[in-house]
Structure formats: structure tokens, C-alpha cells
Amino acid sequence: MSNPETNPSEVLCETQHGVGVQLLTPREVPLGGPRAMNVRRTLPQRSRSLIGGWCFVDHYGPETTRMHVPPHPHTGLQTVSWLFAGDIEHRDSVGNHAAVRPGELNLMTAGRGISHSEVSPAEPTLLHGAQLWIALPNTHRDTAPSFENYVPTPLDYQGATVSVFIGELAGVTSPARVFSPLLGAQLDLPAGTSITLAVNAGFEHGVLVDAGDVTIADVATPADHLAYLSPGLAELTITAATDARLLLLGGEPLGEAIVMWWNFIGRGHDEIVRFREQWQADVIERGNPSGRFGTVVNFDGQPLPAPELPTIRLKPRD
Ligand code: MN
Numbered sequence: 001m002s003n004p005e006t007n008p009s010e011v012l013c014e015t016q017h018g019v020g021v022q023l024l025t026p027r028e029v030p031l032g033g034p035r036a037m038n039v040r041r042t043l044p045q046r047s048r049s050l051i052g053g054w055c056f057v058d059h060y061g062p063e064t065t066r067m068h069v070p071p072h073p074h075t076g077l078q079t080v081s082w083l084f085a086g087d088i089e090h091r092d093s094v095g096n097h098a099a100v101r102p103g104e105l106n107l108m109t110a111g112r113g114i115s116h117s118e119v120s121p122a123e124p125t126l127l128h129g130a131q132l133w134i135a136l137p138n139t140h141r142d143t144a145p146s147f148e149n150y151v152p153t154p155l156d157y158q159g160a161t162v163s164v165f166i167g168e169l170a171g172v173t174s175p176a177r178v179f180s181p182l183l184g185a186q187l188d189l190p191a192g193t194s195i196t197l198a199v200n201a202g203f204e205h206g207v208l209v210d211a212g213d214v215t216i217a218d219v220a221t222p223a224d225h226l227a228y229l230s231p232g233l234a235e236l237t238i239t240a241a242t243d244a245r246l247l248l249l250g251g252e253p254l255g256e257a258i259v260m261w262w263n264f265i266g267r268g269h270d271e272i273v274r275f276r277e278q279w280q281a282d283v284i285e286r287g288n289p290s291g292r293f294g295t296v297v298n299f300d301g302q303p304l305p306a307p308e309l310p311t312i313r314l315k316p317r318d
Contacts, residue, residue, distance in 0.1 A: 020230035021219045024048060024206075026059065037065050039131070042208065042226035044260065049317040051206040052251015053180045055135040055260065057226060059208060061085070061128030067120040071296040071303040073279045074110035076141040076258075076265035080184065081106040081118075082165070083129035084210065084245065092116035093294030096147040102129075103186075105150040105165040107176050111136065113275075113292035114145035115283065117299045130208065130247060132184070135258050135265050140179040145294075150176050154188075158195040161188040167250070170197060183250035189214070189240035196237045197248075205229040205236065205250040212244020257316035262306060269314040276306045 024047070026040035043057040044050075055077070067088055081088065081100045088100040092108065093115045100106045100118075108116060120127060136143065152163045157170045164172045166184035174184075183203065189195065189212065199205060207216045207227045214220075216227040216238050229236070231253065238246070259266045264275045275292070282291030284305050289295045296303070 019217060019233045021217055022048065022228040023219065023221060024226040024228055026224045026226070029058070037063060037067070037127075040224050042224075043206070044317065048228060049258070050135065050254050051204050051228060051249055052182055053134045053137070053178070053254050054132060054182070054206065054249045054251060055258065055265070056131070056133035057206070057208060057249070058131040059210065059224060060130070062126055063128070064124050064126050065120075066122075066124045067118055067127060069118040069304070070301050071115045071117045071283070071299055072263055073113060073115045073275070073283070073293045074108075074263045075113050075275050075292075076136050077110050078134040078136065078178065079108045079110070080132040080134065080166070081108075081129070082132065082186070082247070083127075086125055086127035086129060087121055088127075089119045089121075090116060090147070091296050091299050092145070092147055093296050094145050094147060095297050097298070098147065098149055103151070103154075103163060105148075105152065105174070105176055107148050107150070107166075109136075109143065109146045109177070111141065111143035111145045113278075113294075115293040115296050115303065117296050132249070133265075134178065134182065135254060135256075137180050137254065138256055138267065141265070143179070148176060150174060157197075159190065159193045160195045162186070169199070169248070180254065181252040183248065185248045187238065187244075187246045187248055189238065189244045189246070191240060191242045194237065194239040196235050199233055199236045199250065200252075201232055201234045202252055203250040204231050204253055205233065205248065207238070208247040208249070210245040210247065212246070213241040214244045214246065215239045254318070257318040259314050259316050261309070261314050267316065272314055273309065276309060279306050
């Protein structure tokens with residue numbers, strides 16, 4: 001599978017209400033190694049790093065495969081595993097052992113440091129979903145690592161089905177703990193439906209189209225694309241000509257420049273270098289099992305070594 005990095009990554013337009021809409025094109029990224037699957041990445045990309053605190057959107061499947069990701073570290077972020085189909089077993093260094101299932105929020109807070117593994121059952125199974133990351137604001141990025149599972153109750157709304165897994169939408173509030181104002185919801189629209197949602201005008205939003213022929217705030221958005229909507233929008237209208245499934249993400253602009261490298265989020269090159277050194281020394285070389293990243297409990301196998309750092313200094317992005 002090719003990685004068409006030279007493709008244009010954006011289309012800029014403006015709706016009749018003056019809200020900017022940017023159509024973010026996915027690029028195929030082969031994850032390689034143990035995961036051995038392709039994902040469609042719409043965030044980050046050259047033209048956009050963040051939507052509120054959302055900083056990473058990988059969309060994958062439906063594909064019959066086996067996910068097998070050995071223990072690896074994270075810092076300064078929360079991960080959201082959201083499945084449309086499949087079954088993944090999560091283990092982490094805080095001692096959590098959880099099943100990741102469709103329609104359930106699995107929110108892992110890395111904070112100052114966590115490690116975890118993600119493995120699907122022994123036989124290849126149908127996997128379809130999204131892996132999302134949230135950058136923690138500077139004031140909370142050293143928080144204690146944790147993991148939470150929450151099963152939202154789907155709500156009927158103007159003929160569509162809305163599952164709010166983070167934040168507040170359509171009168172429903174998720175109890176999941178986040179550290180900046182955010183929204184995350186799955187929207188299912190039957191063919192011929194049009195819905196109008198009241199949204200926070202202080203937020204920027206992104207709508208990832210999993211499937212369907214849809215128009216988002218007047219802009220036709222193809223499947224696998226992410227429509228970005230600038231702040232200032234009070235109502236979001238989505239129209240589906242065919243059955244559609246979408247993820248609506250939003251948040252208050254983070255207003256901070258972050259450095260993302262491998263599985264780490266930090267604020268500068270030297271901090272990322274330190275995280276990498278600690279992972280290699282404490283976990284890969286078994287120097288200090290009670291260090292920043294701890295030990296994944298009951299994982300049968302070796303943890304994932306960090307790749308080499310690039311020869312240039314990592315630069316912050318906002
Ligand atoms: Mn991970």
C-alpha cells in the first residue's frame with residue numbers, strides 16, 4: 001500500500017455562515033511490525049495538528065486481521081480506542097485488564113507515563129474502528145496514569161442515533177474524565193436524514209466520515225475524510241443521502257504548542273529524548289521496572305523498543 005504524502009491534504013472553503021471548513025484527506029500509513037495493518041490518518045497532517053485537544057486520528061478497517069501490539073509507552077496524552085467492530089484485549093502498567101468492544105469508550109490517561117499492550121484474539125477477526133489521541137494541557141500532563149471504561153447509551157435524535165462518549169451533546173453528558181473542554185460522539189444517520197445539532201461556538205470541530213454519502217455544514221465530505229470546522233459554529237447540520245456513520249470530535253482550541261514523536265507528547269526536543277532514554281533503560285534493558293512507565297502486568301512477550309530519534313531536533317507544532 002502506498003503512502004501518498006505528495007497528495008494535496010486540504011481543500012479550503014467557507015460556508016454561507018462564514019465558518020471555515022477544511023477537508024482533511026486521509027493518508028494510508030502502514031503501521032508495519034507487529035500490528036501489520038494499514039490505517040487512514042487524518043490528524044496530524046501538515047495543514048493541521050490539533051482539533052481542540054484531539055491530536056491524532058487513525059481510522060482502520062473493516063479488515064480481517066489480528067492486532068498484536070506489545071507493551072509500549074505513552075506520555076502527556078489520553079488515548080481513546082473506539083471500535084465499530086472487533087475485540088481487543090488491553091493490559092496496562094496500572095494493572096488494568098480490559099476488553100475493548102464496539103460502542104464502548106476505553107479512555108487511557110497516560111499522564112506522566114504509562115505502558116500498555118493491545119492484542120486481539122488468537123484467530124484473525126474483523127477489526128474496524130478508530131484510534132484517537134487527546135493532548136493533555138500543560139497543567140495536567142503530569143497527572144497520574146489511569147484507565148476508564150464507559151458505555152454510552154445511544155440516543156434517538158432527529159431520526160439519527162447519537163452516542164456521546166466524551167463531553168456534552170444533545171442534552172447528554174459523558175462522565176468520562178478529560179482535562180480540557182472536549183466533545184466526542186458517534187453519529188449514525190439513516191439514508192435521507194438531516195440533523196441539526198447545537199454545538200459549542202467556542203469549540204473547533206472535526207467530523208470523520210466512516211461511511212456514507214454526507215454533507216457537513218454544506219460541504220460534501222467523502223468517506224474516510226475529516227471535515228474541520230473552525231470556531232464560531234453554533235449549529236452543525238449534517239445530511240446523509242445514504243446510511244452514514246460518523247465520529248464528531250470537538251474542543252476548545254488547546255492554545256499550546258506540542259511535540260509529538262512516536263508514542264510521546266512533550267513540550268520540547270530534550271524532554272522527548274529523556275522519555276525515550278527512560279523507556280529504553282528502565283523497560284527494554286530492565287533497569288527499573290518501577291520507573292516512569294512501570295510494567296504491563298501479565299503480558300506474555302517482550303516490550304517494543306523505541307525507534308531511533310531523527311537526526312534533526314524535534315519542533316513544536318500548534
Ligand atoms: Mn498505545
